[in-house]
Amino acid sequence: MDNNKNINSPNNLSEPENKILEAAKKVFIQKGFDGATMQEIADVAGINKALLHYYFRKKEILFKTIFQQAFSEFVPNIQEVISSDKPLRKKIKSFIEGYIDLLTKNPYLPIFILNELSQRPEKLITIIKSSGLNPSLIIKNFDKSLQEAGIKSYPIKHLLVNILSMCIFPVVAKPVISSFLFDGNDKSYQLFIQQRKKYIYDFIIKALKI
Amino acid sequence: MDNNKNINSPNNLSEPENKILEAAKKVFIQKGFDGATMQEIADVAGINKALLHYYFRKKEILFKTIFQQAFSEFVPNIQEVISSDKPLRKKIKSFIEGYIDLLTKNPYLPIFILNELSQRPEKLITIIKSSGLNPSLIIKNFDKSLQEAGIKSYPIKHLLVNILSMCIFPVVAKPVISSFLFDGNDKSYQLFIQQRKKYIYDFIIKALKI
DNA sequence: AAGTAATTTAACCAATTAGTTAAAATAAAT
DNA sequence: ATTTATTTTAACTAATTGGTTAAATTACTT
Incomplete structure (x- = not known):
């Protein structure tokens, strides 16, 4: 797995990972940690919950990734x-x-x-x-x-x-x-x-x- | 009901109502609407969930009361x-x-x-x-x-x-x-x-x- | 074409939570 | 003392949610 590296993307993440991160960023920033749901993140990313959890085992992990990224922008x-x-x-x-x-x-x-x-x-x-x-x-x-x-x-x-x-x-x-x-x-x-x-x-x- | 008006309190609310509002203010402000639970508000107020819902039928109602009060202070x-x-x-x-x-x-x-x-x-x-x-x-x-x-x-x-x-x-x-x-x-x-x-x-x- | 990896489906579990309910217990008022 | 109002107990429902799982399906590679 993880063989589908996205050549178009600047980082070395797979395409679904990028889609997930993008979706998670949108949802977390809009709703906050408590307000965001994994289901909505999956929906926005255009994938299903199983795959979401497959790439990011815990909401916490996904959140920390997003938060760090967001803070760096901020x-x-x-x-x-x-x-x-x-x-x-x-x-x-x-x-x-x-x-x-x-x-x-x-x-x-x-x-x-x-x-x-x-x-x-x-x-x-x-x-x-x-x-x-x-x-x-x-x-x-x-x-x-x-x-x-x-x-x-x-x-x-x-x-x-x-x-x-x-x-x-x-x-x-x-x-x-x-x-x-x-x-x-x-x-x-x-x-x-x-x-x-x-x-x-x-x-x-x-x-x-x- | 509502016969136990609290003479010591400046407003015309019953004692449990005041305790609830005080507790709700503390909890909502600390955790936000999504993070706050009715159970915790009841605990902080020193009463039980049934009574809490008896006085404030919905979380939403309680929240709006608190928010208005908080905004006025702000x-x-x-x-x-x-x-x-x-x-x-x-x-x-x-x-x-x-x-x-x-x-x-x-x-x-x-x-x-x-x-x-x-x-x-x-x-x-x-x-x-x-x-x-x-x-x-x-x-x-x-x-x-x-x-x-x-x-x-x-x-x-x-x-x-x-x-x-x-x-x-x-x-x-x-x-x-x-x-x-x-x-x-x-x-x-x-x-x-x-x-x-x-x-x-x-x-x-x-x-x-x- | 066969085999491997990626993804979906769909059902499930366990925990949490808002809100309800009815009966029991306590306190207050008369 | 008896009624009435207040509060608790405790169990329950229904919905939401994070997370898991196994099998089926699709896509990719060779």
Whole structure:
């Protein structure tokens, strides 16, 4: 078995495995671990439950695979942006724009990650730690950029969290924001999110007086 | 039935009803709708399942009651703060401090609200709309305050979302932040949250150049 | 064409869970 | 003390779900 490697796929998984992972991602992200069922994952993947369990023996296993993958997407290539040799303003700008684009394409990703993480921190914390993210390196690089730009007055961790907050939260809180600020009009909400590329940037630049 | 009104309780509910609601709040907020079981709610309330179903016929009913209550807590008395006659800076300061205190006392409230809302927007949107919150009034009042302070350059909805984001997100994302920025040290994380009272305020004031 | 691997079918098990029910027990009220 | 209301007990139903299994079928390979 497992002889049907999919040449078209970038990874070295069989075709049904890829279909399963794709389906599982969709279902888990939409419904969460508790809300998702193996049956639905099989249906979405276009296969049957027996085969699903044949490839992934336990729901838990499948979930962890998906969660790790999702988290890696959720944590973008900050590293690249931060450690580039662009001026600080450019760095901040491209980070915000890149991240909002990412979130626009995957609007359910953050709430999925955050909720699962808050429900099963112990079990998932190990997974996210193995995601190849090096926070201290990012902090160090970012700090250097700030020093070079002459900004000493604001603690870097708070700045980092501010930026992430202003990008991610509006996506996570879409139902509230959309219904309270835009009368449930999705177009208006989407426009608002796109506008934030500019307004988050402006806000940060002014706050840092660059 | 329902003759045992609890004189000690502020509302006009019977004692078991209050115990049930308290228990349900705890369990639902901790585990979400899908993760919570009626049995556990009964256990936490110190009664049995039969009585639980006797007072709340359906899980759905109990949940909606809890959700509405939770949402009302989650949306603080912005109205009061905004429509007071304090200077803008004071308003912003007390809002941030009050909200962070609220979130510190109820750290699981926001992720619960946001996740349920994202999972069942249609069903819950009606509930949150009946929560007596008047966003346009807040916007209007806040806008007036900004005009008076001579701030015209920044769109109010973005400002509002910025403030809320910077307060709420760090609480929602506790596991990630705590583990990545503070090595899982809860004390450090808690301190960080308290520090944000100052740093969010500073950030906003500078960004608005008040 | 034969043999091997991949997939489906369909039935099943065991556990969990929302919700019901009726009778027994307890507490409160009169 | 007797009625009435409240609560418990305990057993039950029906549905859902994760997971298994064995045989049948289809596809692939040689």
